[in-house]
Amino acid sequence: MTVREPLSRRLARAVLEPDLALPEAASDKLKICLLDLFACALEARDLPWSRQAAKLASGAAGPANVIGTAIATTIPQAAFANATAGHGLVREDMHAGSVSHLGVVVLPVLLALAQRERVSGRAFIDAAVVGYEVGARIGRALVTPDFARLFRPTGFTGPLAAAAAGSRLLGLSESACASALSLAANTVSGLNEWPRSGGAEMFFHPAFAARNAIAAVELAEAGAEASPDALDGEAGLFAAFRPGRPAPEVALFAGPAPELLAVYNKPVPACNFAQTPCQAALALLGEGAIKPADIRAIRVAASRAAIVYPGCDHAGPFERVLQAKMSIQFCVASALLYGRMEEANYRLLDDPELLRLTRATQLIIDADFTAAFPGAQGSAVEVELDDGRVLKSRLADVVPASPERVRARFRAAAAAALGTDKASAIERFVDRLEEAPSVGELPPLTAL
Helix, strand or coil: CCCCCCHHHHHHHHHCCCCCCCCHHHHHHHHHHHHHHHHHHHHCCCCHHHHHHHHHHCCCCCCEECCCCCCEECHHHHHHHHHHHHCCCCCCCEEHHHCECCHHHHHHHHHHHCCCCCCCHHHHHHHHHHHHHHHHHHHHHHCCHHHHHHECHHHHHHHHHHHHHHHHHHCCCHHHHHHHHHHHHCCCCCECCHHHHCCCHHHHHHHHHHHHHHHHHHHHHCCCCCCCCCCCCCCCHHHHHCCCCCCCCCCCCCCCCCHHHHCECCCCCCCHHHHHHHHHHHHHHHHCCCCHHHEEEEEEEECHHHHHCCCCCCCCCCCCHHHHHHCHHHHHHHHHHHCCCCHHHHCCCCCHHHHHHHHCEEEEECHHHHHHCCCCCCEEEEEEECCCCEEEEEECCCCCCCHHHHHHHHHHHHHHHHCHHHHHHHHHHHHCHHHCCCHHHCHHHHCC
């Protein structure tokens, strides 16, 4: 009988493949994701969870910068703080197939490690693309709507994604990389109880993943040997969280394009599953004037994955911002009421008219949208008016924030926090990333 090679070994070999031959589009996408991380972190730097993580980081001195602050701290603490701030608006990049926010784990880890030792921009790009690939592939195999009802996908895909990226960046051996992946698998965590109460642990899930990934990589680098079957063994990751099912096949770069190219940049600072409903609602406003006072009922159709995700089907009351950002009802109602979707939409959680519209909103599981997910995230919105008219809008998929919009968000956030000179310097550095001899020169540009 042929003995199957452990998945950690097979992944490690693919992670360290010297000739990736990545398309130029992957480099371009990675740059936009990096600018989006900086934009989100800078905009969120004064929010409570960002301040709390920064305070934690300020307790130890080191070589790594915390974005938007004057703090220089240890490598793990910088990754923790930057992952928290990057996730602080709930607007960071999203990989729908794994239901994961991979960039806010992979990129803070690589930026922190780049301040530990000299790494080139080309090496940084390759490591980042590999990290997204590992997280996406693991997530596609592991995450289902029922899984996501209980567990936070990013808390499971993130440690493995960032451990893979860090292993490649630091040039670990195949056996060390396999151990890093196995160690990372032992740190997966994240419960999905927070959407009901709006608890802040959600903001720290990527941060725990980032810090644990660095520990896994540095332990493996120091010689720690982990179980080779920690991913696909009889008591491994897949057996624990896919009980009764055989271990899946997971192969990197097996599709027509790197998984990074399936990542989209959010247009709205809200849950992934609220994005398309908001866009469909705003499209109705573009077709003609709707007076919110004339709205009798709102019906939103979406996939089963969207509607059963914790917190997405919640009509209030809303005590915390995160409850509103997760609620499809709140997001659609606020889009119709305010005619836009911005961070300011979540400042008045007890607005009587907003709450009336939220309570008037019904969510409906749509079979076609369910069948299309995760390849597409469609939604339809119907607004019934007091005069009997029913206005309808249907989108087959989310419309991502364009690269131009991401750049505009970055420029505004960076100029406000750091000044126009630093904002321009960061953008120039990122645009020429593959030419950079040392990516460690980039994080100081993002600091005060």
